[in-house]
Amino acid sequence: xxxxxxxSAISIVIVCVGVIGLILKRNxxxxxxxxxxxxxxxxxxxxxxxxxxxxxxPIGPVTGVQFADPLPQALVLTSIxxxxxxxxxxxxxxxxxVKRYHTLDLRKIEGFVxxxxxxxxx
Amino acid sequence: xxxxxxxxxxxKAVYVVLVIALFGGLTxxxxxxxxxxxxxxVGSLYLEKGFEFPNIENAVFGxxxxxxxxxxxxxxxxxxxxxxxxxxxSDLESxxxxxxxxxxxSHVVSASASFLYPAIxxxxxxxxxxxxxxxxxxxAGGVIGGTGILLLALARGAEExxxxxxxxxxxxxEYLVLFIALLIVVLGAFYPDxxxxxxxxxSVITVVNISIGLKVFIGTWAILHFFVKxxxxx
Amino acid sequence: xxxxxxxxxxxxxxxxxxxxxxxxxYRFSLLSWVGALTGISLAVSGFLDSGSVVxxxxxxxxxxxxxxxxxxxxxxxxxxxxxxxxxxxxIRGSKKGSFYCLYNFLLASxxxxxxxxxxxxxxxxxxxxxxxxxxxIGYERKAYQIYAGAKYLIISSLAMSLYLIGLGFVxxxxxxxxxxxxxxxxxxxxxxxxxxGLGLMVAGLAVKGGIFLFSMWLPDAHSYxxxxxxxxxxxMAVKSxxxxxxxxxxxxxxxxxxxxxGALTGIAGGVFALVSHRPKKILxxxxxxxxxxxxxxxxxxxxxxxxxxxxxxxxxxxxxALLFLSVGAAGIGGNDIEGVKELSVPWTxxxxxxxxxxxxxxxxxxxxxFSKTLLAEHVNQxxxxxxxxxxxxxxxxxxLKLSWPLIVETRTNGADGRDIAVAAFALAxxxxxxxxxxxxxxxxxxxxxxxxxxYVYLAIPIVGGLVLLGFRKxxxxxxxxxxxxxxxxxxxxxxxxxxxxxxxxxxx
Numbered sequence: 001x002x003x004x005x006x007x008s009a010i011s012i013v014i015v016c017v018g019v020i021g022l023i024l025k026r027n028x029x030x031x032x033x034x035x036x037x038x039x040x041x042x043x044x045x046x047x048x049x050x051x052x053x054x055x056x057x058p059i060g061p062v063t064g065v066q067f068a069d070p071l072p073q074a075l076v077l078t079s080i081x082x083x084x085x086x087x088x089x090x091x092x093x094x095x096x097x098v099k100r101y102h103t104l105d106l107r108k109i110e111g112f113v114x115x116x117x118x119x120x121x122x
Numbered sequence: 123x124x125x126x127x128x129x130x131x132x133x134k135a136v137y138v139v140l141v142i143a144l145f146g147g148l149t150x151x152x153x154x155x156x157x158x159x160x161x162x163x164v165g166s167l168y169l170e171k172g173f174e175f176p177n178i179e180n181a182v183f184g185x186x187x188x189x190x191x192x193x194x195x196x197x198x199x200x201x202x203x204x205x206x207x208x209x210x211x212s213d214l215e216s217x218x219x220x221x222x223x224x225x226x227x228s229h230v231v232s233a234s235a236s237f238l239y240p241a242i243x244x245x246x247x248x249x250x251x252x253x254x255x256x257x258x259x260x261x262a263g264g265v266i267g268g269t270g271i272l273l274l275a276l277a278r279g280a281e282e283x284x285x286x287x288x289x290x291x292x293x294x295x296e297y298l299v300l301f302i303a304l305l306i307v308v309l310g311a312f313y314p315d316x317x318x319x320x321x322x323x324x325s326v327i328t329v330v331n332i333s334i335g336l337k338v339f340i341g342t343w344a345i346l347h348f349f350v351k352x353x354x355x356x
Numbered sequence: 357x358x359x360x361x362x363x364x365x366x367x368x369x370x371x372x373x374x375x376x377x378x379x380x381x382y383r384f385s386l387l388s389w390v391g392a393l394t395g396i397s398l399a400v401s402g403f404l405d406s407g408s409v410v411x412x413x414x415x416x417x418x419x420x421x422x423x424x425x426x427x428x429x430x431x432x433x434x435x436x437x438x439x440x441x442x443x444x445x446x447i448r449g450s451k452k453g454s455f456y457c458l459y460n461f462l463l464a465s466x467x468x469x470x471x472x473x474x475x476x477x478x479x480x481x482x483x484x485x486x487x488x489x490x491x492x493i494g495y496e497r498k499a500y501q502i503y504a505g506a507k508y509l510i511i512s513s514l515a516m517s518l519y520l521i522g523l524g525f526v527x528x529x530x531x532x533x534x535x536x537x538x539x540x541x542x543x544x545x546x547x548x549x550x551x552x553g554l555g556l557m558v559a560g561l562a563v564k565g566g567i568f569l570f571s572m573w574l575p576d577a578h579s580y581x582x583x584x585x586x587x588x589x590x591x592m593a594v595k596s597x598x599x600x601x602x603x604x605x606x607x608x609x610x611x612x613x614x615x616x617x618g619a620l621t622g623i624a625g626g627v628f629a630l631v632s633h634r635p636k637k638i639l640x641x642x643x644x645x646x647x648x649x650x651x652x653x654x655x656x657x658x659x660x661x662x663x664x665x666x667x668x669x670x671x672x673x674x675x676x677a678l679l680f681l682s683v684g685a686a687g688i689g690g691n692d693i694e695g696v697k698e699l700s701v702p703w704t705x706x707x708x709x710x711x712x713x714x715x716x717x718x719x720x721x722x723x724x725x726f727s728k729t730l731l732a733e734h735v736n737q738x739x740x741x742x743x744x745x746x747x748x749x750x751x752x753x754x755x756l757k758l759s760w761p762l763i764v765e766t767r768t769n770g771a772d773g774r775d776i777a778v779a780a781f782a783l784a785x786x787x788x789x790x791x792x793x794x795x796x797x798x799x800x801x802x803x804x805x806x807x808x809x810x811y812v813y814l815a816i817p818i819v820g821g822l823v824l825l826g827f828r829k830x831x832x833x834x835x836x837x838x839x840x841x842x843x844x845x846x847x848x849x850x851x852x853x854x855x856x857x858x859x860x861x862x863x864x
Contacts, residue, residue, distance in 0.1 A: 009150045015521070016146035022514065023138050023847050031843075035510055042517040049153070049524040057257065067181070070168050072527070074185035075476050078197045079520065081261055081338075082483050085204030086513045088345045089490060092211055093506040095352065100499050109503065110842055117500045117580070134848070141851045148552055148858060149521070156528055156549030163531035167419060189419045196468075196480040199368070200487055203461060206375070207491045210454050297372050304365055 004051040011048065014041035028097070028104045032090050039083040043076050183253050187330060195303050198337060202300060205341040208348045209293070236277035242270035250335025251328065260331045264338025271339075272346045292340045299337040306330060358398055360413075360423055360471045363433065364464050366391025371460030378453030382444075385456050389440050392467060396433050399425055410473060410536050422534035424473035427663055427795075428602055431670040432470040432595060436463055439591050439677055442784070443584050445777040446681055455495060461488045462588060469596045475523055475533045475557075478600050479516060482564060486512045489593055493581040504576040507843050511563060511573050514847065518854070519560025525553025539607035551861045554608055558601060559854040565597020566647040568621040569853030572846035574644060575628070579636035583684025586636060590643045591677035595669050598650050602662060605654055612864040613857060614655030619743035622648020626750025630757065631834040633692050635683045638758050639676065642716070646672045648747055652740055653731045661734040667792060668727040674785045675715040675724065678778070682708030685778050688762070704775035704782075706763050711782040713759040717752050717817045720805065723785070726792040729809045730800075745816065752820030760824070 018041060021034030050069050057068060098104060101112050168189070169181055186194050250263030370388025374381035402409070408426035412418070440463050465485035472478050486508070494505035529550050530538045542550070562570040574594070578586050604610065625645030632638045646668070653665025686705040715722040718729075728748070735741050793801055839845055 005153055008153050012146055012149045012153065012521075015517075016142045019145075019514070019847070019851070020139060020142050022510070023142075023844050024135055031510065035513055038514060039517050042520050046520055046524045049528050050158070067169050069163075070181040070185050071164060071533070072524075073182045074190065075193075077182075077186060077259065077261055078193055078476075078480060081197050082200050082480070082516075083513075084265075085200050085487060086509065088204045089207050089487065090506060090509050090513075091349065092208060093490075093494060093502050093509065095349075096211065096494075096497070096502050097499065097506065100502075106843060113500045113503045114838065120498075138848055138851075141848070141855065144855060145851055149556075152525060152549035152552040155547075156525060157547060158528050158531075164418060164533065164537070190421055190476075192413050192421050193477055193480050196465075196477075196484050199461065200480075200484050203458075203484070203487045203491065206454065206457065207487075210491065210495075211497075297375070300372060301369070304368055 002053045004048045004053065008045055008048045011041045011045040015045070026105050026107060028094050028106050028109070031106065032087070032094065035090070036083070036087055039079075039086070043079050043083075046072055046079070047076055180253065180255060180257065180259075183259060186259075187253070191303075191306065194334075198300060198303055198334065201338065201341050202296065205296070205344050208345050212348060232277045235273045239270050239273040239277060242273060243267050246270055246339070247335070250331055250339075253331045260334025261338050263331075263335040265342050267335070267339040268342025268346065271343050272350075275347070275350065292344070296337050296340050299333040302333055303330070358395075360395070360399075360468065362398065363392040363395030363437075363467045366395065367460045367464035367467060371457040371464065374456035374460065375453050381453045381456040382448070385444055385460060388460055388463075389437070389444060392437050392440065392463070395467075396430070396437050399433065400430055403430060412534075418532075418534070418537060421477050422473040422536060423471045424535075424603075425471065428599065428666040428669075429470045431666045432592075432599060433467055435595070435670050435673040436467050436470065436592055438784070439588060439673060442677070442681070442777060442781040443587060445780070446685075446774060447584055448774070448777070455492075458488050458492050458495070459584075459588075462492065462593070466592045466596060469599055472599075473535050473603060475526070475535065475538070477533075478603065479519060479523065482561075482596055482600065483516055485593055485596055486516075486564070489577075489585075489589055492585045493577050493589075495585070496582055498580075500576075500580050504573070504580045507846070508573045508577045510843065511846055511850070515560045515563035515570070515850070517560075518556045522553040522556025522558075522560065525549045526557065529553070535603055535607055542607060548862075550608075552858065554604065554610075555854060555857045555861050557604060558610065558613070558857055559850070561597045561600040561604070562617070562853070563597070563850065564594070565601060566594040566621075566644050567597075567617055567651065567853075568624040568644060568648075569849045569856070571644065572841045572849055575632075575637055575640040576841055578640035578643065579634065583680060586640075586684070587677040587680040590640065590680060591673035594643060594647065595650075595673060598647065598654070598665075598669060601651075602654055602665070605657075605662075609657070610861075611655045611657040613860045614651045615737060615740050616860055617857075618648045618651030618653075618655055619740060619747075620648070621645070621651060622747035623743065623750065626747055626754060628836055629754035630750065631836045633835065635688060635758055635762070636680070637836075638754055639679055639683070642751070642754060643672075643676060645747060645751060646676070646716075649728065649731065649744070652735060652744065655740070656731075656734045656736065658734050661731065663795075664727050664730040664734065667795070668724070668731065670791075671715070671723040671727055671788065674788055675712045678708050678781050678785050679712040679716070681778050681781060682706075682712060683762075685775050700769040701762060702769045702772075702775045704779040706768065708778045708782040709759050709763055711786050713755045715785060716755050717820075718748065718813050719817060720810070720813075721789050723789040723792060725813060726789060726796070726801070729813065730796070732809070733803075745812070748813070748816045749820055752817040753824055756817075756821055756824045 015038050018034045018038035022031050022038065025031055025034065050072050052066070052068075056066065094104075097109055101109055103109060168185055246263045246265075246267030246269075248263070249258035249266060250260050253259035253263070366388040370384045370391070373384045377384070403425055408424065410422060410424045412420035412422055443459075462485065465481050465488060469478070469481045469485065472481055490505045490509045490512075493508065494502045526538070527533065529545060529547060530542050532538045532541055559570065563573075565571070566574055578590050581589065601610070601614070605614070622645050625641050625643070625648060629638050629641035629645060632641055650665045650668050650672075653661050653668060655661075656664075682705040685708075686699075686701045688699060688701065711722070715724050718725045720726075728744075732741060732744060735744065840849065
């Protein structure tokens with residue numbers, strides 16, 4: 001089994017670890033960190049999944065050399081920027097929530113939010 | 123809760139780990155057993171055609187800068203929306219007295235930052251300019267430049283740096299870049315040869331790269347500056 | 357191609373200009389609506405000339421991005437333009453510039469999703485739509501809105517990562533990203549990695565599309581946000597995931613899976629709507645339930661089934677937005693249903709509620725009747741048809757639970773400017789069944805109006821009404837549990853749902 005498949009499998013393991021962290025950790029910042037891990041590991045997987053052993057970076061008009069596929073790399077550039085935007089906005093929302101409730105525990109925040117909504121609407 | 127000796131885990135945690143492990147196992151199985159296509163692969167076509175344009179040596183740039191520029195337009199829009207979100211919320215009260223507690227507490231950091239940041243900022247600009255000939259590109263160059271300016275803020279203090287880069291003019295430059303990108307998408311759809319030809323001196327490609335770099339740089343700085351300004355305690 | 361670029365360009369320019377020159381924001385938004393209208397008229401005339409076309413953006417041939425114009429595209433893009441018009445009259449200059457910018461960006465993103473026929477372009481445009489929606493949900497900065505927005509952001513980001521993993525598998529096997537080319541290169545290939553990749557992509561799209569186990573963020577997000585935002589999200593943004601699934605089903609056979617998911621979604625949405633107390637939450641759960649119908653339509657696998665699903669998508673967008681705007685104009689979105697006797701509701705909102713409720717209960721000659729019966733004709737499995745009846749009964753029950761008190765038991769008020777917009781919209785929705793007549797033609801319409809269908813689909817609301825009369829007190833005593841909708845549990849149900857998808861895909 002070639003190296004890239006092994007590393008792809010490892011990246012999927014990282015995704016799983018990140019998802020478990022996202023679900024089971026109660027601290028909001030740790031959840032966001034886990035989300036970032038998941039996104040980055042996904043990008044790693046996506047680049048590796050179409051790699052053929054022996055590829056070179058697709059730069060320079062050298063002919064007769066086996067090049068890596070440029071399409072996933074362009075997609076991954078887009079994906080990195082998207083993840084950056086998501087991280088920025090999620091941190092922003094976390095900041096607003098923390099300023100309001102002074103806790104980073106998600107379950108407490110959910111309780112507060114529910115109570116506040118009920119009070120406001122009655 | 124399930125208890126075994128000294129440790130106890132909730133039932134939900136066990137279920138979650140099982141489900142995710144199953145998901146991971148299935149996916150890894152698919153990686154190992156999957157085949158790849160040999161017929162009609164778009165990737166090899168990009169490699170052939172991409173090098174036909176005279177000055178383009180980075181095939182990846184060909185993909186996101188020319189053939190699939192429509193996607194790049196949306197990527198820029200996503201980034202602009204993130205920055206827009208930051209600006210909308212920028213009138214949150216900042217419970218920090220920024221004069222008293224500086225951003226760094228030791229002189230070593232601020233001294234080293236003040237001679238590191240020019241090199242990093244210039245490197246970012248270089249990357250933005252040379253995307254079509256080597257690895258790099260507007261995005262990487264912009265982020266590196268933005269982080270370089272964050273170093274500047276570390277060196278000189280966040281308030282002063284924030285004053286130097288004024289918000290309104292940066293916002294206008296940012297949206298100007300978006301308009302240029304939109305224009306290039308529309309024109310490039312109909313007249314690809316004219317737009318992407320290499321004119322003497324400067325080519326449209328370089329303009330595209332620089333504008334993407336500028337936009338990402340402004341955006342990164344805006345986001346980082348906002349988070350520095352509003353740091354605080356839980 | 358010109359149509360797409362014109363529409364998207366108009367919306368984007370309108371948005372940016374509204375942000376930069378806030379004094380003219382309303383005029384710029386109107387201008388961008390005109391631009392988009394021109395765009396879609398061009399697309400319609402092109403379609404009438406040459407039928408469904410698949411083109412590439414930019415004359416690069418196979419190297420560019422594929423776009424497609426077919427009935428689904430036109431119906432969805434038309435929905436965007438129509439909703440744009442009515443919500444624009446509704447807000448009429450009352451929000452700040454950045455709201456208009458986000459509003460136009462939302463329209464730009466959904467407009468481009470309508471035309472998209474390329475798997476990665478779908479990813480990018482859906483992510484753009486999500487980010488803009490999140491900012492709109494949290495726009496008024498109340499704590500529960502920020503919470504709903506953050507929950508949506510986290511779940512959505514994870515979902516799109518799953519989609520990307522799936523796309524990796526599909527790309528490795530297929531070699532292309534454009535759907536037409538992919539269909540060609542995947543002919544006859546049957547592999548585990550392909551079905552896993554497709555399952556992941558469907559799971560990612562299902563989170564956006566309002567499918568039961570996947571979209572547990574939806575009731576909170578749609579019911580806590582401002583009125584216009586709820587209307588647009590429930591009316592348009594949710595459909596984007598479904599458009600993605602329609603495009604996926606063009607090159608792979610997802611029928612059995614979609615039938616199962618559709619039945620599950622419809623029934624679950626109805627059950628939750630029945631036990632909710634606040635109007636906007638009932639409407640949000642109702643969206644989930646109607647998405648079940650659309651999935652059943654796609655799952656039939658026939659072109660007529662997909663046309664029925666697209667029609668249903670279009671009509672649902674219209675009457676759901678109307679219901680949200682009616683409820684919002686009266687300011688009663690968050691109030692408890694039981695205590696409405698002391699409220700006063702403008703007569704225009706009552707008209708809007710009436711038209712919307714009659715539409716959603718599929719009473720002819722209002723619009724949903726036609727899409728529903730067209731769907732029923734093409735569903736080929738007994739249990740699926742039976743579940744349609746059950747969903748219809750649930751729909752009637754929760755709609756009557758919502759509208760009966762609001763229309764009959766409250767006092768009636770005069771109307772101000774904003775409410776006239778609601779009345780105009782109600783009129784438009786009422787007349788929209790003409791569109792069904794135009795698309796389907798005389799013969800088909802006559803078949804749909806035959807007694808055989810009329811018996812069943814008129815009996816359902818009547819039975820529902822009687823049941824409701826009898827059991828109303830008991831019904832109001834039930835409350836919806838909150839735990840399925842917390843962040844962590846939403847994610848857990850997402851992955852459980854994914855395993856269900858894989859099971860169905862592997863077995864069938």
